[in-house]
Amino acid sequence: DVVLTQTPPTLSATIGQSVSISCRSSQSLLHSNGNTYLHWLLQRPGQSPQLLIYLVSRLESGVPNRFSGSGSGTDFTLKISGVEAEDLGVYYCVQGTHARTFGGGTKLELK
Amino acid sequence: QVQLKETGPDLVQLTQTLSITCTVSGFSLTTYNVHWVRQPPGKGLEWMGAMWNGGGTDYNSAFKSRLSISRDTSKSQVFLKMNSLQTDDTAKYFCASLGFDYWGQGVMVTVSS
Numbered sequence A: 001d002v003v004l005t006q007t008p009p010t011l012s013a014t015i016g017q018s019v020s021i022s023c024r025s026s027q028s029l030l031h032s033n034g035n036t037y038l039h040w041l042l043q044r045p046g047q048s049p050q051l052l053i054y055l056v057s058r059l060e061s062g063v064p065n066r067f068s069g070s071g072s073g074t075d076f077t078l079k080i081s082g083v084e085a086e087d088l089g090v091y092y093c094v095q096g097t098h099a100r101t102f103g104g105g106t107k108l109e110l111k
Numbered sequence B: 001q002v003q004l005k006e007t008g009p010d011l012v013q014l015t016q017t018l019s020i021t022c023t024v025s026g027f028s029l030t031t032y033n034v035h036w037v038r039q040p041p042g043k044g045l046e047w048m049g050a051m052w053n054g055g056g057t058d059y060n061s062a063f064k065s066r067l068s069i070s071r072d073t074s075k076s077q078v079f080l081k082m083n084s085l086q087t088d089d090t091a092k093y094f095c096a097s098l099g100f101d102y103w104g105q106g107v108m109v110t111v112s113s
Helices: none
Strands: A004-007 A010-013 A018-025 A038-043 A050-054 A067-072 A075-081 A089-095 A106-110 B003-007 B011-013 B018-025 B034-039 B046-051 B057-059 B067-072 B077-082 B091-097 B107-112
Touching: A004 A089, A010 A018, A018 A038, A018 A089, A038 A067, A050 A067, A075 A089, B003 B091, B018 B034, B018 B091, B018 B107, B034 B077, B046 B067, B046 B077, B057 B067, B077 B091
Parallel strands: A010 A106, B011 B107
Antiparallel strands: A004 A018, A018 A075, A038 A050, A038 A089, A067 A075, A089 A106, B003 B018, B018 B077, B034 B046, B034 B091, B046 B057, B067 B077, B091 B107
16 A cells, blocks of 8 residues: 655644645545545544645645645655645645555644 | 535544544545544544445555445445544544545544543
């Protein structure tokens, strides 16, 4: 089974600071069809998760462009360029190339 | 408007069977996959399994022996059944679809001895 390892587990940031979250896979997430099914979700406290980025770098409709995703193969990064208060919560990567697996999550909190 | 809603018990007895229904609207089960995801209190998300739009299923190997997912397309419902519940099955159970773009609000299930 694919394992996704997210680092760091907790991230403390000030408003306006730029931060990055890493997601590393135990196997390549490049599918035989050429797509890489690695997505990023945000779960705010008390809410269901919401999709932020799909297929590594594509921004979901309505998601601010301060969010960006990059990576390939087994190494992926979510970057927030200028954290805002509404960005606080837990971020998860999820892969869909080999069944489905979630990363362990990264909690973004205010410093 | 796409919506998913989970319905199920708040409390299940130890070793008993959990049954949860996910009722969807705004899309067809024959077009999009539906996933089951759970989240123990204070912990992360765990993929449990999926009902594929073609009618097949896939399961996380951690649950394979006691989890069953089925559907009724005429009612736009997907069903989760898991037997032999233990206290560490206490969690919020979500259904999600359209590439995890849409989620239900989840149902919190407590396994009690």
